[in-house]
Structure formats: C-alpha cells, structure tokens
Amino acid sequence: MQLIELEPQFNPPPQWIKVLDQSRCIGCHACTVACKSENEVPLGVTRTYVKQVETGVFPDTRRHFQITRCNQCANPPCVTACPVTAMYQREDGIVDFDKDVCIGCKACIAACPYDAIFINPADNSAEKCNFCAHKLDVGLEPACVTVCPAEAILIGDLNDPTTKVAQYVGRESVNVRRPEKNTRPKMYYVGIDQATLDPLAAQTPEGGLFQWSEQSNDLETGKVASGMPAGWTKNNSAASLLAYDVNHKRPWDYRVSLYTWTKSVASGAMFFISLMVLLGTLPIESILAQWVAPLVAGFFLAATGGLLIWDLKHPARFYLIFTRPQWKSWLTRGAFIIAAYGALLLLWLLASLAGGYGFQKFLSWLILPASLMTSVYTAFLFAQSKARDLWQNPLLPFHLGLQALLAGASIMGLLGAFANPSYQAASLWTIAISALIHLLITWGELALPHVTAHASLAAKHLTQGVFRKFFWAGMLIGGVLPVLLIILFSNPFGLILASIASLFGLLAFEHAYVQAGQSVPLA
Template identity: 45%
Template structure:
C-alpha cells in the first residue's frame, strides 16, 4: 500500500503564501478558513531577531484520530494512504476537529461539512502533483511515497534532520519538517505578537490562552507568533448542556433503582411513574441538543444508518436509545403498579444509566487534540455528577410528591457532592502535559475562572453541601433546603461543565 506524505522544507520557505492561494483556488476554499496556511514566528530580541516560516496542514496520520471518532466514516483512508473525506456522509458534528491534534480540520461555511487538506487526491489519482507543490517557487514542498526508499520525500526523511508536530500524540504523522524552529511546531512555546498580527485576527480564546502562557510559562515561551490563521471553538454551551441533561436522566433512574432495591417499588408515583418520565424528557432534550449542535442536523440519522462502530458518538447513541427504551418499560410497569417487576429491571436500568452518564468520558478520550479531556478521572466525575443530578431531581420532586427515604437520598446526594469535590481537587493538583497545565490555568485563573469557582465549585458543590448538611443536622422535615440544594447543584454542574469544555479547547494547536 502506498503511503503518501510531505516533506516541508522550512529552510527553503520564503513565506510567500503561494501554497495557500493555490489551495484556495484549487478547492474553492471560502474566506475565513484554510486547508493550508503559512505560520510566521519571530525569535530573539532587537536587533538580533529572526523570522521562521512553516506550512500548516493535515498530517495524513497513519493512526488518524479523526477517522476513529467520525461517526459516519465521512473521513476515510484512500488506497494511497491519504486521509480523505466524503461530503455526502458528513453530519457536521465537529468531533473530528477536537480529535485532530494539528487543528487541520474546519467546517466549510458553504457546505456545513468538515474539510481539510486531502493531498489534492483528485489530482494525484490522475498523475498530477498537489497544487501547492506545483506553485511553490523554492521547492519547499516535497511529496511522494514514504514506503518507496527511492522517492524524494523518503530520501529527505532518511538523510536530513526532520521533525513532526506533536509526536507525543502517537498519531504517526506523515508530514515531516526540515530546518524548522521547534517553537513553530509547538504553539504553546509562542505568544501572540504584542503589536497585533499582520493580515489576520486571532480568536479571543487564542489571545487569552497565549496571554496566560506569557504570564505563567516564563522561559517556556521562546518566540512570538506574528501570523497564523484564527481557528474557532467548536463545542460550546449545547455540549455542556447535554452533559447535564443526560446526567439528570441517568441520575433519576439510578435513585429510582436504589429505592426499588430498598423495597419501595410499590410507590407508584414517586418510583414507578415520575422517574421514567423525567428520564424520558431529559433523554429527549439530550438528543435535541446533540442534533441542534450538528451543522447538518437533517442528517442525524446517519449516526444509525452509516455507523462507524469505533466512534463513541455512535456507541453513545446506542446506549441512549437502549436506556430510553428500558426507561419506557419501567414506566409502563409503574403505570400497571407492578412493583415486583421493577425489581428485575433495577440492575439493567442502573447499568444503562451508568453508561448514559459515563460514555462521554470515552468520547472525550477520542478527542486527542484536547489533552484536558483525556483525564482518567473524567469517568468517575461523570458518574458522581449523575448521582448528584439524581439526588437533586428527587429533592425537588419531594416538594410535590411523597418521596420515600428522603433523608437517605439526601445522604447519598451529600456523599456524591463530597466525592465530586475530592475528584475535582485531585484533578487540579495532578500534573499533566503542558496542554493540560495551560488549559487548567485558563479554567482556574484565566477567562473561565469566575464561571469555574463561583458557578461550578461554590454554587455547584459548596452551597448544596451546606444546605444538605443543615437539613440533616437540624433533622428538619421541610423539603425546601434539599430542593434548593438540588437547584443549586444542577446550575452549578452546568457552569463547571461549560468551563471544562471551553477551557479544553482554549490551548492553540497550530
């Protein structure tokens, strides 16, 4: 099998942007996005300064995380080794953009589908070179088969000192740089130019994180970025909201299952009917948020009809569907006042509820470009949040229904808050990659600090824990303190998740 790759000779590049223009012309790339672009960095101090150029693009990885996470196989491996894309299959979920460690994918604003450099495969297949190679005036872009030792690209890689971007990600990229300044390949080692960027603007999140880098990285910042393209945050409040709504759906059934195990299956309204209704409503809201976040929402059924089974987006859809079906069965049995039958369903419903709450940890794990999301503590955090959401749901329902074992639910609710606090503290104190450290700084001391500390920690953990402790310590029979704790916990959960989701995308990748 052919393995086409690039050798980008930065020591030959003059920064003329001919490759960018040729790429835009060849593929009708709209304004504001790029498949290929030239990045400028500046090093040294006046008068001893230098400027380096490096071409940024898709790295045609041998182990491409964008292909793994794509739910519809819209990204696929061509026979010549190129990672290509099929517009007709793309649903615009943007997961590939978070999976790519090289910031190489973008949503085409005209087609609302994901595009990137595809090696000009339509040209290569008829014996032509990629457009960028043809126009480069200094032969700074070399292509060929990396498995052919006689190809020019193989000779350069074998003979000269070359480097790849983000080798620690293990994607086995097939774009090799010669004569490049390492700071150009690692955007966490540069900051945005103080006097602005020539010919381009940068996104606020990029500017914020680079300022954080300058403030906190000290000697780690060795250069400044004078020119690059602006790349935008892809997952925002809809994704943060869906994390909360599915936690509520899962948590409601977890607590209901606990009550069944404790012998309250015959409590028709509080255990048999209302919890599955809550779970069904919030599962539907979860699905609606996921569909609304797609750039091609009318294609959402492709997740089921054109499934890439390696994607946790697909697996998550299966889990959500199975959970909704079993919750519906639970509700029918509850309407029939068949408490004994609920005993049989308690275990499978609990397992599916845990799956609904926790599958996002594996989905985020496939987003290899976002190191903050790779934490092994994400799964237990999501499970703890589901228990909190379930406790919050029943605490609020206790205002309207006669909820059995209310004080036991308060204790479980409080214990889950304590577990979440311990997990979050452990995560903050743990050391990770440079990307993790910078994203954590952005979340706790940067742009999202207020949202994280006052929304997620104070309102989401401290306040509800205090209210529950008061209710338990005073032996009150009033449901109001626990209900207020539930409302605070749910709103705080959204604030925490939103800061986590956004901070994870704040570290520049190119």
C-alpha cells in the same frame, strides 16, 4: 539443469507522504492561495497556511516559517472519532473525506491534535487538506507542490526508496508535530524551528496585533489564537513572538456543555430511583417510582438528543449514525446507548400502565447499568478527542458517573422532598457525599501538576481565565453550598435548597470544564 521457482514479489501500495523543507520556504503564501483556488476554499477558513514566528532580540532577529496543514496521520484520530465514516483512510494512506455523508458533528475537529480540520461555511461539512487526491489519482501533483517557487514542498511514496522524500526521511534530520499523540504523522519537517513547531512556544502579540492584521483571541466567543499569552507561564521565551497565524474556533459550544448536564439528570434520575427501589428505601408502587422518575428521565433524555441534533451542522442527516455506524466512534456507541436507555424507560412506563411491579423490579437491574453507561460514555468520547489534554483523565468516567448520581439525587430529592423519611434521609446523604467527592476529585485534578503544558494551560483557563466565574460558581454553589445547607437544615426545606444548588452548580461546572478543554491552541 534444475529450475528454481521464484516466489512472486509483493509490491505494497504507495504510502504518500509530504516533506516540508522550511530551510527553503520563503513565506510567500503561494501554497495557501493555490489551495484555495484549486479546492474552492471560501474566505475565513483554510486548508493550509504559513505560520510565522520571530525569534531573537533586535538586531539579531529571525523570522521562521511553518507550512501548516493536515498531517495525514498513519493512525488518524479523526477517522476513529467520525461516527459515519465521512472521514476515512484510503489504501495509499491518504486521509480523505466525504462531504455527502458528513453530519457536521465536529468530533473529527475535537480529535485532531493539529487543528487541521474545519467546517466549510459554504456547505456545512468538515474538510481539510486531502493531498489533492483528485489530482494524484490522475498522475498530477497537488496544487501547493506545483506552485511553490522554492520547491519547499515535496511529495512522494515512502515505500519507494528511490523517491526524494524517502531519501529525506531516511538520511536527513526530520521532525513531526506532536509525536507524543501517537498519530504517526506522515508530514515531515526539515530545518524547522521549535518556536514554530510548538504551538505554545511563542508569545501571542499583545492586543492581537499580528504582522498583517489584528486577530481576536476572544475565548468567550470561541476564537482561539496560537501562542502563549504574555505572563501566563515561564514555558515560553520572551524572544519568540508570533508574527502571523490563523485563529481557530472551538468545535463544541454551549450546546455540548448543556448536553452533558441534561444527560447527567436523565441518567441519574432513574439510576437513583432504581437504587432506592432495590434497596427497599422507596416502594415501587409510589408515584415517584411509577411516573415522576421515568417521565423526568425521559424528558431530559429527549432534551439531550435534541441538543445533540441541534449542534449538528447537518441535523437532517442525524439518522446516518444509525444507518451507517462507525463502531469505533464513541459518538456512535453513545447514540445506541442512549437509544437503549430510552427503550428501557418506555418499557417502564408501559409497565406502570399495566401495573407490572414485578417486571419493573426486573427492569431496575437493567436500568442501573444502562443509566450508568449513559452517564459515563461521554468520558470515552472526550478521551477520543486526543487534542484536548484536559480531558485525558482516567478518573473522568468515575467523575461523570458521580455527577449523574448527584444530579439524579438532586432532581428526585427536589420532586420527592416530602416522601417518606427514609427516602428523604437517603436523598440528603447522597447529595452531601456526592458533592463532597465531586469537590475532592476536582481539587485533586487541578491541584496536582499536569503532565503536559496543554493540560496546564487549560486548567489555568478554567480556574483563572475567562471560564473562572462559571467554574467557581459551580464549585461553591454546586459543591460547598449543598453540604452546608444539609448540615444546617436536615429537613425537606434543606433538601429542596440543596437540590436546587446542586443542579445549578453542576450546570455551571460542566460549561466551564467543556469549554476550557477546548481553549488551548493546537497549531
């Protein structure tokens, strides 16, 4: 008899998933209460809640429920965006978090397409539903599963075909939220209605009068309610009305808007001066090249770093970006790019002290790409924010680089308005052409139809909503006015006025663009 040697079987690790059977959910909010009790979630924030939407016309009306929480994605954008691995994915697929490492940068919140992450006001760290991992690890079910009276919340191992959740996914018609984001959610809905699944399908109650409370939708203060405002689009049904929801706060406020502007000035100043030096338009021995440009760039670069640290919920932990970097995050990459650019500026100033003009010409070739990367890396950071459709623009790196050139030419044109005539002419032409291209790119981005309803609504908030004053001020003061001033006054006086207008216009535009991108409800 011949013995056959069998290969050892490979048992894959469990892949935990949730199945939410909305045909059984009664909307009792027991899961919300149990979660708050189990995880000590303070008032004002929530890891899970039950969204409610009413459809139909009286008397033929129905109320639909949606259990809303983290989707435990197989491809989680929050993990990629986190600069210090405070958000991480376990071997069993659970996306968990480490509060002791979190720096409170809110990049994970900006990246989540489901608005499932929040900053806990008690400890200033990011958190969300983590599957009650502490209970699963000891063989217990999550609190929401235990408390649900209708057994509407099921958990199990997707790799085990004998589990009820695997049978649900394999045999039933299931839905996931926003599959187009390619996050591969592992939270499956059964019997869900599209009016609750789509955050823009239902209409927001007028005056914020929800079923149990009055909720603010004040975008100026950063609060974003779900649903579509009445009359804003024909995409939603008049017979779908939000009955209960939890509003969310924009993760990045005016400090991030201001950071994008200071970074444009910091990177653009030395980019423009280095270009002028290499083209022979400005002598490298001039005070503009030796001292004014590097000091201005250094000042605004320091302001950029200060704003970024100020925006952190744990500013004392900012050093963790350098000591435990997560290299897929563009927040980490950007921090090292800024540090490298700052080191080049320091070398330039040391060379100015030593009179090393030849070395500075060599540095100019290094400063050009370093300053360019400093200006454009934010476009890749915004692209990692998968939730924000307005920022998913392939032209954004070019646009940010152009804005940096415009800001750099403006600040150095303002400070060097009485330099040699060729430098004046170069500054005037750079400002005028950059402002015109900036206008054309913005017009093209907003005039053409948008791919998604989220991008369309964000653009409407930008041009017609609460941010319209900043946007149109940016377009007129920062785009149209500099060109008119340069046409009318092609002299130092015109250069000074055009430079001031461009700088203030860019500041207004950046604020409107950054805030409008976060104004669309996601849950």
